[in-house]
Amino acid sequence: MNDDKPTNAVSRHLDNLGRNTVRGIEEVGNGGVMMFESLYWLIFGPKQGQPVRLNAVVEQMMGIGITAIPIIAMLAGAISVTLAIQSIFILRIFGAESYVTAGLALGVVREFAPLITGILVAGRSGSALAARIGTMKINQEIDALKVMGINPVRYLVAPPLIAMLIMVPCLTIMAAAVGLFLAGLYINIDLGVSLTAYWDQIINYMEMDHISQGLIKSALYSIEIAIIGVVNGAGVQGGAEGVGRATTRSVVQAISAIIVTAMVVVIISTV
Amino acid sequence: MQDATENTVHSPAQGVPPPVSEVEGLITHYGEREILKGVTMDVREGEIMVIMGGSGSGKSTLLRHLMALETKTSGTMRVLGSNIDDLNGREFVDLRKKLGVAFQGGALFSSLTVGENVMLPLYEHTSLDRKTMEIMARMKLEVVELGGFEDLMPAELSGGMIKRAAFARAMVMDPRIMFCDEPSAGLDPAVASALDDLILRLRDAMGMSIVVVTHELDSAFKIADRITILDRGHILMVDTVDEVRNSDNERIYNLLNRVADSENLDPDEYLARLTGEENVAGSQPL
Numbered sequence: 001m002n003d004d005k006p007t008n009a010v011s012r013h014l015d016n017l018g019r020n021t022v023r024g025i026e027e028v029g030n031g032g033v034m035m036f037e038s039l040y041w042l043i044f045g046p047k048q049g050q051p052v053r054l055n056a057v058v059e060q061m062m063g064i065g066i067t068a069i070p071i072i073a074m075l076a077g078a079i080s081v082t083l084a085i086q087s088i089f090i091l092r093i094f095g096a097e098s099y100v101t102a103g104l105a106l107g108v109v110r111e112f113a114p115l116i117t118g119i120l121v122a123g124r125s126g127s128a129l130a131a132r133i134g135t136m137k138i139n140q141e142i143d144a145l146k147v148m149g150i151n152p153v154r155y156l157v158a159p160p161l162i163a164m165l166i167m168v169p170c171l172t173i174m175a176a177a178v179g180l181f182l183a184g185l186y187i188n189i190d191l192g193v194s195l196t197a198y199w200d201q202i203i204n205y206m207e208m209d210h211i212s213q214g215l216i217k218s219a220l221y222s223i224e225i226a227i228i229g230v231v232n233g234a235g236v237q238g239g240a241e242g243v244g245r246a247t248t249r250s251v252v253q254a255i256s257a258i259i260v261t262a263m264v265v266v267i268i269s270t271v
Numbered sequence: 272m273q274d275a276t277e278n279t280v281h282s283p284a285q286g287v288p289p290p291v292s293e294v295e296g297l298i299t300h301y302g303e304r305e306i307l308k309g310v311t312m313d314v315r316e317g318e319i320m321v322i323m324g325g326s327g328s329g330k331s332t333l334l335r336h337l338m339a340l341e342t343k344t345s346g347t348m349r350v351l352g353s354n355i356d357d358l359n360g361r362e363f364v365d366l367r368k369k370l371g372v373a374f375q376g377g378a379l380f381s382s383l384t385v386g387e388n389v390m391l392p393l394y395e396h397t398s399l400d401r402k403t404m405e406i407m408a409r410m411k412l413e414v415v416e417l418g419g420f421e422d423l424m425p426a427e428l429s430g431g432m433i434k435r436a437a438f439a440r441a442m443v444m445d446p447r448i449m450f451c452d453e454p455s456a457g458l459d460p461a462v463a464s465a466l467d468d469l470i471l472r473l474r475d476a477m478g479m480s481i482v483v484v485t486h487e488l489d490s491a492f493k494i495a496d497r498i499t500i501l502d503r504g505h506i507l508m509v510d511t512v513d514e515v516r517n518s519d520n521e522r523i524y525n526l527l528n529r530v531a532d533s534e535n536l537d538p539d540e541y542l543a544r545l546t547g548e549e550n551v552a553g554s555q556p557l
Contacts, residue, residue, distance in 0.1 A: 149367035
């Protein structure tokens with residue numbers, strides 16, 4: 001019975017490494033399956049008499065998007081102003097502070113707005129999704145759905161996934177607009193550049209490619225946040241403590257995935 | 272009485288109602304551990320079948336199989352005449368609409384009101400207008416004596432009320448088979464007795480077949496038409512209340528008289544368990 005257990009420390013570590021690798025691959029696989037199942041129910045659900053309910057999607061959009069507007073606006077503004085201050089400080093060394101708008105236009109739209117939005121949504125909604133699904137699992141609510149003939153992926157996964165796919169890019173646009181506006185106010189005070197001239201420069205530097213890169217990133221982040229939340233929630237074991245672990249794990253994994261994705265997209269798009 | 276070594280229920284005889292759920296040679300594993308070891312049984316139309324057994328006997332696993340929630344290792348399972356292995360996705364969903372479940376903790380959705388919980392299967396599976404669904408939900412809540420509670424959240428209900436609300440949700444689609452997991456667990460005797468009465472009413476008034484897993488002997492003897500006794504993944508006996516009560520099987524006697532298993536433990540088996548050689552010496556079927 002215990003013959004296959006490793007006996008020394010090295011073997012144990014290798015054994016753990018192997019098990020965690022397999023578990024990681026399994027979770028990625030589960031995430032992929034859930035994503036495609038969500039798309040399946042979105043497209044074919046109505047034909048099977050099990051549509052993804054619009055009111056469930058709207059409810060999720062409210063929770064994920066509308067209620068997150070104040071905190072995302074505040075943090076996007078704070079980071080953009082910080083970015084403006086730092087950029088002016090560095091560019092002033094070279095007498096090139098007038099180029100600060102170029103850095104802001106590209107940096108905020110391509111990188112910071114999607115990143116801040118993604119991290120905040122992961123912290124607020126990704127963790128809530130993991131906790132909700134984990135709690136439902138330990139309370140046998142997911143079993144109850146199955147026995148009632150209600151597909152849990154269609155009922156629990158598809159609405160937040162669709163809501164995130166819609167709301168995270170919207171929040172990203174809002175974060176970029178607020179960030180650029182507040183940074184513009186600071187530049188107006190510090191460098192005396194009028195807001196009209198500032199916006200003219202921003203529009204001049206910005207291309208469609210920069211905007212689409214920001215939006216593509218935010219869409220990728222939204223999928224990662226939703227799927228990581230669901231996979232961790234669905235994997236909950238061990239009652240309330242397990243729900244806590246899954247929630248923490250989902251936030252850490254989602255933020256890690258967002259940062260790695262940001263790096264990969266930057267490498268692909270600029271190198 | 273059924274021969275304990277065969278794990279088989281002999282049915283149907285003439286005049287015996289047809290089965291609504293049958294399992295034959297059901298074997299299931301959790302990981303490498305074998306939980307059910309070739310279980311064969313059936314649930315007949317309009318009867319209350321109570322599944323009993325000690326902790327770890329496999330009764331909850333058997334119930335989950337009967338609800339088609341678990342993947343079996345081998346064996347066959349027929350529900351309402353259909354072999355579940357032969358059903359496609361849509362047929363499986365259609366079958367599940369004919370099953371109702373009241374889980375041990377109720378499993379009510381905490382984000383929905385009691386009324387919305389009861390309405391959920393109607394909302395998902397029918398095209399009824401909301402007003403009609405609300406009326407149907409209220410009717411079912413009246414049956415379980417929860418009329419007027421439809422606007423409360425599950426967190427505002429007591430344990431007994433949550434279980435009754437779960438019954439209302441389970442029967443809102445008028446299922447052919449209803450499953451109840453430990454309906455009396457954690458309730459005071461009066462509330463537990465009221466739930467037993469409710470189960471009997473559901474059988475008599477609606478003609479449902481009802482499968483109940485319970486530890487409560489009084490409750491089991493009160494409601495059961497037949498009792499299945501499980502022991503370590505094997506069926507010891509499937510028979511009427513009287514036959515089970517009069518059984519001379521030692522393990523059934525121990526279960527009914529609350530004799531702890533450790534008092535009857537074979538020393539060799541105990542030693543084998545301690546040394547991790549359980550598979551060699553212990554856990555043999557009776």
